[in-house]
Amino acid sequence: MNPTEHGEVFVTNDGLETDQDIGNYERFLDQDILRDNYMTTGSVYQMVINRERNLGYKGKCVEIIPHITDEVKDRLMKVAKKNKADFVLVVMVCN
Amino acid sequence: MQLATIEFARNICGLTDAHTTEINPKTAKPVICTMAEQVEKIKEKDMGGSMRLGACDCKLHSESLSRKLYGTDKISERHRHRYEVNNNFRKQLEAKGLLVAGINPKQNLVEIIELPKHKFFIGTQFHPEFKSRPLSPHPLFKGFIQAATRK
Numbered sequence: 020m021n022p023t024e025h026g027e028v029f030v031t032n033d034g035l036e037t038d039q040d041i042g043n044y045e046r047f048l049d050q051d052i053l054r055d056n057y058m059t060t061g062s063v064y065q066m067v068i069n070r071e072r073n074l075g076y077k078g079k080c081v082e083i084i085p086h087i088t089d090e091v092k093d094r095l096m097k098v099a100k101k102n103k104a105d106f107v108l109v110v111m112v113c114n
Numbered sequence: 115m116q117l118a119t120i121e122f123a124r125n126i127c128g129l130t131d132a133h134t135t136e137i138n139p140k141t142a143k144p145v146i147c148t149m150a151e152q153v154e155k156i157k158e159k160d161m162g163g164s165m166r167l168g169a170c171d172c173k174l175h176s177e178s179l180s181r182k183l184y185g186t187d188k189i190s191e192r193h194r195h196r197y198e199v200n201n202n203f204r205k206q207l208e209a210k211g212l213l214v215a216g217i218n219p220k221q222n223l224v225e226i227i228e229l230p231k232h233k234f235f236i237g238t239q240f241h242p243e244f245k246s247r248p249l250s251p252h253p254l255f256k257g258f259i260q261a262a263t264r265k
Contacts, residue, residue, distance in 0.1 A: 034168025
């Protein structure tokens, strides 16, 4: 999170360092945004790799498809359930 | 808040070599130092997402300007830091008029400082801007603008 590239390093209530886009959404929606609502390629890969290291895939071969893509889908579903949402809006930010 | 504390220590308390260990690790008067919970992390170079992060409770001093502006005794604010006011210097700073207006009740950390002799002098360890919103500006920013417009 280099501030010269990302602007403000925004911090959520539950202590995640995020891009300033989350700060813009939170402030203008007037709604607290938590870590489940923020996803980066790195965070997805880190979780999948750590899970593999902890035998979470029971020694199976871990690949981008389906394991990374499933992790992305699971996270979206989790957010939807938690917020009892009718739909989930996914905003992709490329810096 | 950290640099304001150093300035106060140097020019009001007479600790001319006061500093933060972030800038001068060997300072004789480390009025700002690494938080206890961070020492090991820095040693191990565990520097990613490992600061004191997110919402923490803060108890406000009943006579402080902060208490007046917030209108409540207990607040929650968001943090992002590894360094803090060194509690070993707290008495010395307070004796010369620095008001510790907010502390973290669990860890006894200085979260807000004030200079009551000024119209508005508040320094915070947390980031009030994280909770300021277009239609509900943060009480400290509102208080600052109000103080600036007062004749």
